[in-house]
Amino acid sequence: MQSFTEENYLKTIYNLASKQQGEVSTNALAEMTATKAASVTDMLRKLADKQLIHYKKYQGVRLTEEGERLALQIIRRHRLWEVFLVQKLGFGWDEVHEMAEELEHIRSEELVVRLDTFLGHPQFDPHGDPIPTPTGQMPEMGYRKLSDAVAGEAVCLRAVMEHSTEFLQHLNHSGLTLGSIVTVSEINAFDKSVLVQIGNDRTVFVSHEVAKNLLVS
Amino acid sequence: MQSFTEENYLKTIYNLASKQQGEVSTNALAEMTATKAASVTDMLRKLADKQLIHYKKYQGVRLTEEGERLALQIIRRHRLWEVFLVQKLGFGWDEVHEMAEELEHIRSEELVVRLDTFLGHPQFDPHGDPIPTPTGQMPEMGYRKLSDAVAGEAVCLRAVMEHSTEFLQHLNHSGLTLGSIVTVSEINAFDKSVLVQIGNDRTVFVSHEVAKNLLVS
DNA sequence: ATAAAAATTTAGGCAAGCCTAAATTTTTAG
DNA sequence: CTAAAAATTTAGGCTTGCCTAAATTTTTAT
Numbered sequence: 384m385q386s387f388t389e390e391n392y393l394k395t396i397y398n399l400a401s402k403q404q405g406e407v408s409t410n411a412l413a414e415m416t417a418t419k420a421a422s423v424t425d426m427l428r429k430l431a432d433k434q435l436i437h438y439k440k441y442q443g444v445r446l447t448e449e450g451e452r453l454a455l456q457i458i459r460r461h462r463l464w465e466v467f468l469v470q471k472l473g474f475g476w477d478e479v480h481e482m483a484e485e486l487e488h489i490r491s492e493e494l495v496v497r498l499d500t501f502l503g504h505p506q507f508d509p510h511g512d513p514i515p516t517p518t519g520q521m522p523e524m525g526y527r528k529l530s531d532a533v534a535g536e537a538v539c540l541r542a543v544m545e546h547s548t549e550f551l552q553h554l555n556h557s558g559l560t561l562g563s564i565v566t567v568s569e570i571n572a573f574d575k576s577v578l579v580q581i582g583n584d585r586t587v588f589v590s591h592e593v594a595k596n597l598l599v600s
Numbered sequence: 601m602q603s604f605t606e607e608n609y610l611k612t613i614y615n616l617a618s619k620q621q622g623e624v625s626t627n628a629l630a631e632m633t634a635t636k637a638a639s640v641t642d643m644l645r646k647l648a649d650k651q652l653i654h655y656k657k658y659q660g661v662r663l664t665e666e667g668e669r670l671a672l673q674i675i676r677r678h679r680l681w682e683v684f685l686v687q688k689l690g691f692g693w694d695e696v697h698e699m700a701e702e703l704e705h706i707r708s709e710e711l712v713v714r715l716d717t718f719l720g721h722p723q724f725d726p727h728g729d730p731i732p733t734p735t736g737q738m739p740e741m742g743y744r745k746l747s748d749a750v751a752g753e754a755v756c757l758r759a760v761m762e763h764s765t766e767f768l769q770h771l772n773h774s775g776l777t778l779g780s781i782v783t784v785s786e787i788n789a790f791d792k793s794v795l796v797q798i799g800n801d802r803t804v805f806v807s808h809e810v811a812k813n814l815l816v817s
Numbered sequence: 818a819t820a821a822a823a824a825t826t827t828a829g830g831c832a833a834g835c836c837t838a839a840a841t842t843t844t845t846a847g
Numbered sequence: 848c849t850a851a852a853a854a855t856t857t858a859g860g861c862t863t864g865c866c867t868a869a870a871t872t873t874t875t876a877t
Contacts, residue, residue: 418835419836420855645826818877825870828867831865834862
């Protein structure tokens with residue numbers, strides 16, 4: 384059985400690894416867990432002892448098969464709770480991250496099974512992220528970033544890669560919601576910002592920084 | 601802000617105090633929290649420093665007004681989650697205690713408000729215990745113990761004072777459910793066990809140990 | 818009333834997770 | 848290629864909440 388803290392490290396390693404090539408660095412983990420690098424090193428030694436990560440000093444870290452299984456279990460719980468908070472309790476998608484961070488650690492296999500059934504076996508969380516299967520498979524969606532679309536393309540907004548309240552409220556404000564069809568009408572050659580038309584309605588400005596965090600298909 | 605552990609002590613002090621006269625003892629707390637008396641003493645000093653309890657060495661402990669307010673907040677959360685687990689997820693009343701022990705510590709005022717609304721503002725948890733109001737009042741029910749009923753009396757089963765899986769499964773087995781009307785047909789003078797008829801159906805044997813933990817009106 | 822028993826507290830320690838400062842290794846820039 | 852910069856690890860410490868053993872206080876039984 385892992386501690387609350389160990390679970391958070393596993394989840395964070397998975398999330399960082401899925402956004403990059405190769406091993407996850409100590410510093411990246413320190414930033415994500417809001418701790419210092421020295422603390423991360425302590426924990427990595429511990430997780431390596433438990434065979435949950437592959438770790439060589441100074442060389443970064445990668446989950447073992449068992450570590451990945453556990454990480455996906457935690458991510459599954461996190462995403463199911465987010466669906467609950469939004470669909471059943473009526474929270475906004477910008478309000479649920481912190482609560483789900485706590486709920487994901489509730490220790491009961493049966494609870495997850497029943498919650499999943501209660502929610503109707505959802506495939507995606509409110510941010511468009513796929514929910515890992517009970518057996519620990521992460522569905523591969525093959526989305527692209529909006530920032531990689533070319534002028535004239537019409538794409539469907541599928542997911543967001545950033546879950547902060549500020550970012551999501553900014554999207555609310557722009558009228559960008561998951562499932563909308565947006566057409567890229569213009570790409571600024573200098574700052575790579577884009578103008579997109581939402582459906583047949585208004586056209587909004589999207590900075591490159593934001594477009595990089597929007598997944599489309 | 602209190603730690604997970606501090607919250608558990610406050611809740612436990614409240615629960616013990618409500619079942620007895622006067623101050624709560626160190627030993628009683630040690631038993632309930634599954635720790636040793638020395639550990640309890642440490643925590644009592646800490647809670648006293650925070651003005652959450654009245655504490656004089658060797659003299660037991662009692663919640664301050666603020667301590668009671670916090671305790672009732674935690675108990676409210678615990679009982680609302682129990683309702684959720686039973687009514688929405690379909691767990692048995694004998695399965696939910698452990699999970700609610702964890703869920704009660706989720707830190708979000710808004711979550712409690714929305715959960716309460718989602719559940720339809722329930723008055724009682726699955727064990728028949730009243731749910732404290734949002735403002736921190738514990739409804740006074742004035743129930744008696746079944747063990748205090750006299751022969752011939754017909755009473756309604758309202759609540760259980762023991763939440764262990766074993767106890768509740770024993771009740772399931774006996775067919776004793778909350779809301780049933782039971783008639784005391786016989787009281788054994790030697791061991792104080794009682795025979796009760798459930799509605800107009802079967803008559804079951806109830807030991808004094810069990811009858812002491814059943815609240816009726 | 819007092820000695821034994823029970824309850825409680827104090828003293829000193831341990832593990833988990835965090836920290837800072839210093840040492841080490843790796844990476845980068847010139 | 849090498850020196851400086853950056854990243855990482857080690858060393859030593861802190862806090863929380865727990866423990867055991869010993870000391871103290873309260874309660875109980877004679």
